[in-house]
Amino acid sequence: MIKVEAIELVKRYGQTLAVDRASITADKGEFITILGPSGCGKSTTLRMIAGLITPDAGRIFFDGKDVTGLPPEKRNIGFVFQRVALFPHMNVFKNVAFGLQMRKYPKSEIKSRVSEVLRLVRMEGFEERMPSQLSGGQAQRVEIARVLATDPAVLLFDEPLSNIDAKLRDELKYEIRRIQKETGKTTIYVTHDQSEAFAISDRIYVMNSGRIEQVGTPYELYTNPRTPFVAAFIGSSNFIEVRVIGYQEESSTTLVRAGNVTLRVRGGPLLSEGSKIILLLRPEDIYLLDENHPAEAEYLNVLKGRVESVTFVGTFVRVNFDVDGLSFKVDVHGEDRFRALRMQGKEALIGFSRCTILNIP
Amino acid sequence: MKSLKKEHVHTALVYLYLIIVSILILMPLAMTLFRAIFTQSEEGKLAISIEPYFTISEGFWDKMQVSISISLVTVALTTAISLPVAYGIVKYDFRGKKLIFTLLNGVWYVPGITYGLSLVLAYYFVYKFLLGFWGFVAAYSTGFMLLSLLTQIVAFRNFDPVFEEAARCLGAGRLQTFLRVTLPLIGPGITAGVILVLVLSLNEFITALLISGPTRIKTAPLQVFTDIRHAGVRPFVAAEATILQLVSLAIVIVYLKFFGTKYLRGSIMI
Numbered sequence: 001m002i003k004v005e006a007i008e009l010v011k012r013y014g015q016t017l018a019v020d021r022a023s024i025t026a027d028k029g030e031f032i033t034i035l036g037p038s039g040c041g042k043s044t045t046l047r048m049i050a051g052l053i054t055p056d057a058g059r060i061f062f063d064g065k066d067v068t069g070l071p072p073e074k075r076n077i078g079f080v081f082q083r084v085a086l087f088p089h090m091n092v093f094k095n096v097a098f099g100l101q102m103r104k105y106p107k108s109e110i111k112s113r114v115s116e117v118l119r120l121v122r123m124e125g126f127e128e129r130m131p132s133q134l135s136g137g138q139a140q141r142v143e144i145a146r147v148l149a150t151d152p153a154v155l156l157f158d159e160p161l162s163n164i165d166a167k168l169r170d171e172l173k174y175e176i177r178r179i180q181k182e183t184g185k186t187t188i189y190v191t192h193d194q195s196e197a198f199a200i201s202d203r204i205y206v207m208n209s210g211r212i213e214q215v216g217t218p219y220e221l222y223t224n225p226r227t228p229f230v231a232a233f234i235g236s237s238n239f240i241e242v243r244v245i246g247y248q249e250e251s252s253t254t255l256v257r258a259g260n261v262t263l264r265v266r267g268g269p270l271l272s273e274g275s276k277i278i279l280l281l282r283p284e285d286i287y288l289l290d291e292n293h294p295a296e297a298e299y300l301n302v303l304k305g306r307v308e309s310v311t312f313v314g315t316f317v318r319v320n321f322d323v324d325g326l327s328f329k330v331d332v333h334g335e336d337r338f339r340a341l342r343m344q345g346k347e348a349l350i351g352f353s354r355c356t357i358l359n360i361p
Numbered sequence: 362m363k364s365l366k367k368e369h370v371h372t373a374l375v376y377l378y379l380i381i382v383s384i385l386i387l388m389p390l391a392m393t394l395f396r397a398i399f400t401q402s403e404e405g406k407l408a409i410s411i412e413p414y415f416t417i418s419e420g421f422w423d424k425m426q427v428s429i430s431i432s433l434v435t436v437a438l439t440t441a442i443s444l445p446v447a448y449g450i451v452k453y454d455f456r457g458k459k460l461i462f463t464l465l466n467g468v469w470y471v472p473g474i475t476y477g478l479s480l481v482l483a484y485y486f487v488y489k490f491l492l493g494f495w496g497f498v499a500a501y502s503t504g505f506m507l508l509s510l511l512t513q514i515v516a517f518r519n520f521d522p523v524f525e526e527a528a529r530c531l532g533a534g535r536l537q538t539f540l541r542v543t544l545p546l547i548g549p550g551i552t553a554g555v556i557l558v559l560v561l562s563l564n565e566f567i568t569a570l571l572i573s574g575p576t577r578i579k580t581a582p583l584q585v586f587t588d589i590r591h592a593g594v595r596p597f598v599a600a601e602a603t604i605l606q607l608v609s610l611a612i613v614i615v616y617l618k619f620f621g622t623k624y625l626r627g628s629i630m631i
Contacts, residue, residue, distance in 0.1 A: 050530060
């Protein structure tokens, strides 16, 4: 178990700045994830930590020791690739034993260690199979066993589940987390899938255009995104550009206006009147009120409008709601879904209290 | 019913076409064998006899031995030299890479006689010290290097570098990675180059004819040529030619038996 620190990493490819002063820290035994869209520089960052790419600037420390100039074979890492990288000319046993042979372990120890890690990933009995005889999920388990066999100081995962079907992906992400917890290894995981990152990470680094946008626990990122990018990338969002029209001290709320619609927002005493801000509203925080029992008092904002469209997604119903030209995405859950399905084109009320003030545009 | 009949006709035509092509390819070889083993008696009757195989030119087997030795050393040398070059060309970007590659490819289109003459001139004026066996090896290695290089470049280009990265992350150094991972996986490319150089160098005639003077060595194909010039296409000459064919085939079979399966081909091709 070691602490991994990547400080101010920079990588350029010609004129393109792939990674721009990215700093990442993974404490001993911590599971951190670098989350971001394709091409944001997350894999490049991970590959620099692994030693597969040399950074143009910045340093990498493993437990305080500078490893920036070390080749990957000298870093004692375990790297799981996006594509299955099992050696096709070796069977499962030989693949898993490869790293141990490189470290010159005695034969008897190699045998017992291979059995041990294959048991850990629930692949015992597959020793003689060739990689071509394994399914995608099995191959990825063997790949994890192969990196665990060498007892690496840090585990690095580069979108290991992106080529696996949805059901298996869901199963394997928890499997990876279980293995990480059992082994207690410091882990850095790269993915573009928010749900994957949320399910397994202690902390998440959100990356965009080569830069780290925000760091936090999944809960912190979801409830308090600091930039429009993070807010948009994590979960579904309504962004409303509004102008501050005043502050009410007695209720500690700020009054804002978007078009003809006036809204109340908790907090914001320091916002100057007339300034423009962006509000973030999560669709699941907006409620389609029951016309018979609207319970208006429960919400800071209750708005009258029209249901423009209704889409059944399964676990929820997505409603597009129009209030005087202002559009809201509303997610209706539970039994209310079936009521929402019948409301297309009808007048209705929505209510919400929770919303986040993002930066000034 | 009608479509079934049409399909049968189609299949028959495909087979017929394949048979005609096969005949065109194999007929000259069959004719040589025919000439070697069928003899005509004075009454004009055809009789099968292996006698021509016992009347081949004196020293043919010695020359065959020389040919095989030159061929094997040439293969070893071209493979060993071209392998790191092919790896470097594919793996690293450097100034003038395209130019070098274009020049090398250009050599490919030079007619055999021109290239042979160039080798003669080069050997007369540059490599005068390389006579005999090693002179031949040097000439053949120069001539066949490109063949070996191009097949290896194709193999390296098709090789997924993720396997090398995986090996490095598992603790293997550059050399270990190359020997234990890269080499077995580019096996098919190497095998193709090795077989091509092996067969072509064993049967190479134009270069051999031109450089046999300065190198003072005579190979088996050259002996067949000399015999044709002096004796015409006599049964013993046809016998020599078929021996040459069989030896080529035997070497390829032996090579594939030992190196053509697991190790060099890699499991991908099996």
